[in-house]
Amino acid sequence: MDWPLFAIFLAACCAAASTGVLFRPGEWYARLEKPAWTPPNRLFPVAWGILYVLLAFAAARVAGREGAALPLALWALQIALNTLWTPVFFGLHRMRAALVVISCLLVASVALAASLRVVDPIACYAVLPYVGWIAYATALNASVLRRNAQPR
Numbered sequence: 001m002d003w004p005l006f007a008i009f010l011a012a013c014c015a016a017a018s019t020g021v022l023f024r025p026g027e028w029y030a031r032l033e034k035p036a037w038t039p040p041n042r043l044f045p046v047a048w049g050i051l052y053v054l055l056a057f058a059a060a061r062v063a064g065r066e067g068a069a070l071p072l073a074l075w076a077l078q079i080a081l082n083t084l085w086t087p088v089f090f091g092l093h094r095m096r097a098a099l100v101v102i103s104c105l106l107v108a109s110v111a112l113a114a115s116l117r118v119v120d121p122i123a124c125y126a127v128l129p130y131v132g133w134i135a136y137a138t139a140l141n142a143s144v145l146r147r148n149a150q151p152r
Helices: 003-022 026-031 043-062 069-091 095-119 121-147
Strands: none
Touching (some): 003 043, 003 069, 026 069, 043 095, 069 095
C-alpha cells in the first residue's frame, strides 16, 4: 500500500468528517421523533471513523492502477456528497433535501463498490460496510422525515 496516498485519501475523509464537528445534531435533532432502530449518538463517531479508514484504504489500493479512473472519480463524488449531507440535514434542517443528497450518495457508493470490484476485489470488500451504512442512513433519513413532516 502507498501510505502517502492513504494519508491523502484519509485527509479527504477527515475534511468530510469535519462537517460533523461544524454541524452537530444538537437540540433540534434531539426533539425529532425517530424510529426505535436509531443508533445512539455515541455510535456515530466510532462507525464513521472505521468507515472513513476503510474508504481511504480502498482508494489508496487502486490509485495508480490500470482502470482506476472511474473508481476514483466515483470515490470523489461520494466523498463530496458525504460532505454535503451533514450541513444540509443538521445545519439547514432540510430533511427532504438531505434525503435527496443521501439517496445520490447511496447510488454513488453502490457504483463505487461495483467499479472497485473490477479493479481490486479487496478494495470493493473494504467499501461494502460503507455502502451498508449509507443504505441504513438513507432509510433513517427517510423515516425521520416521514415522522417529522416538513412543509414544502
